[in-house]
Amino acid sequence: MDFAIEINKLSFHYKDGTKALRNISLHIERGTKVAILGPNGSGKTTLLLHLNGIHQVQQGELTVLAQRVGKGREKWLRSQVGMVFQDPDDQLFSATVWDDVAFGPINQGLRGEELKKRVSGALKQVKMEAYSQKAPYHLSYGQKKRVAIAGVLAMQPEIIVLDEPAAFLDPAAKQSLFQLLDELNSQGKTIVMATHDVDLAARWADRVFLLHSGQILAEGKPSLLTNQQVVVQADLELPTVSQIFVPFPELCQPTVPVTVAEAQEIIRKLSGLKGKHLGS
Structure with missing residues (x-):
């Protein structure tokens, strides 16, 4: 199997002694869309900062594109792995948009x-060529x-x-951003x-990893997010669609829907409208 990222028993602690990552192992295939899920403080950002070389590996192994x-x-790592921070103001600092994009x-x-x-x-690619000479702080x-x-x-x-x-x-x-990410994928x-x-x-990821207290609790397809026991353990909640159907397992055998499209298909079948749009 062709992996973009391989992590083996990665641990990391901050200078104040905080243990942010604990013996994490995971593999991410090339060309996939992956979501790392977890509450605030679970270690998500710390893990991402390893992928871009901002944090050094203290314990364990990190392999990117078959290179240790x-x-x-x-x-080299930053030429292969580009990171977009949560707050773009942490990333944009030049006088113009063009200068910021040219920096790397x-x-x-x-x-x-x-x-x-x-x-x-x-x-x-991001449909911002008309803004190349604008100051970033003037943008939405x-x-x-x-x-x-x-x-x-x-x-x-x-x-x-x-x-x-x-x-x-x-x-x-949000919709515009994820259309762009899908195009890139x-x-x-x-x-x-x-x-x-x-x-x-x-609705977006091919594969999800659930992170809690610096550890991987579970991984799998997005349908994993319908497992109430695992989701509660991760201090998350079921997807909104799944919350509607979980109390009625007889309606959605063999699996609980995780996306709106899956829920619509169940309703079509129950309504005898399979293959038609509701409301048509």
Whole structure:
């Protein structure tokens, strides 16, 4: 199997003694969409910061794109794994959008026409080319998120990791962001996000990992999120759709729906409207 990320018995503690990760092992296949779920303080951000080389491996092993990661490999790792922080203001600091997106490629040694091509292409991908000369602080929050992603795309990484990407976005901006992430995934990018939003993970991810107190509690397909015992143990909640159907197991054998589309299909069957749209 072709893995983008392999983690074996990874542990990490902060200088104050806080144990953020405890003996974590997980494998992420290339070209997949993965959600790492957990409540605040579960270790999600700490784990992501390892994937981009911001945190060094203290104990255990991290392998990215078949290359063992260790001290001295940070530059290579950041060229392969682009990270989008939860707050885009932590990532945007230049006078213009163009300068911000160009920062990474310049550090990679790009100049001249190749640099212009890289930056213009990244801005086009996120539909922000018309804003290239604007100051980032004049942008909306959703637009800032797109510019932060463009800065990552301009470095042409194989893997993109995002920390709570939907935080503080309105519904339209959220939909636009995830359309972009799906487009990037269709181009072969591996997308990894940390979130506590079970509804988002249920409808978007190929695979989910449940993290709690720095440990992996469970992993599997999004249908895992209908396992009430596991979800409660992770200090999360069932997806909204699943909450509606769990009290009525006789309606949804053999599995509880996890997405709106799955729930609609059950209702169609129960209504004798299979293959038709409700309300038509």
